[in-house]
Amino acid sequence: MLKILQARLQQxxxxxxxxxxxxxxxxxxxxxxxxxxHWITEKAREFQKNIYFCFIDYAKAFDCVDHNKLWKILKDMGIPDHLTTNLYAGQEATVRTGHGTTDWFQIGKGVHQGCIFSPCLFNLYTEYIVRNTGLEEAQAGTKIAGRNINNLRYADDTTFMAESEEELKS
Incomplete structure (x- = not known):
């Protein structure tokens, strides 16, 4: 069932x-x-441009996805919410400790580790955040082959780049 949903969401x-x-x-x-x-670095050298990188790895990235924000993001992107909300809505948990078991509490954050569906949800979540920071329109970055490149991403790893420290900080 999840494989079918994942195929729909992947579109x-x-x-x-x-x-x-x-x-x-x-x-x-x-x-x-x-x-x-590597290619960007080589092109910067070739055209005698400076290039600065900032490498970020988000800790526990899947655990930080806020469900309410995720539903809003999916809705804003035109993705039918019934594809996802049923998997997460109304989830509760309890924790067993050395002193007994806690009361039940609502789970409002995180996408399921190891679930075929979670990478798609995570990518959509982070893409929405990047779009709303104005990063795509930012002049920071480096122009190569007429294209401004200011970030590269792999899952929860992000590399920002700019031609000066000041640009990178902005």
């Missing part, structure tokens, strides 16, 4: 996620992004 992912995100994409891998960074 949206393929339309919404740009090429700079290689994580959880068929035929793409970390080697592609490493090669891209």
């Amino acid at each position: 949206y992912v393929n339309c919404e996620i740009p090429d700079v995100q290689a994580g959880f994409r068929k035929g793409r891998g970390t080697r592609d992004q490493i090669a891209n960074i």
Whole structure:
């Protein structure tokens, strides 16, 4: 069942996620992004441009996905919410400790680790955040072959780039 849902959601992912995100994409891998960074570095040298990188790895990224924000994001992207909300709505948990069991509590964050569906949800979630930071329109980055490149992503790893420290900080 999840495989069918994932195939449906993947259609949206393929339309919404740009090429700079290689994580959880068929035929793409970390080697592609490493090669891209190497190529960008070589082109910067060739054209005598400075290039600065900032590498970010988000800790416990899947655990930080807020469900209410995710539902809003999916709705804003035109993705039918019934594809996902039934998997997460009304989830509760309890924790067993050395002192007994806690009361039941609502789970409002996180996508399921190891679930075939979660990478798609995570990519859509992070893409929405990137779009709303204005990063795609930002002038920071480096122009190569007429294209401004200011970030590369692989799942929860993001590389920002700019031609100066000041640009990178902005």
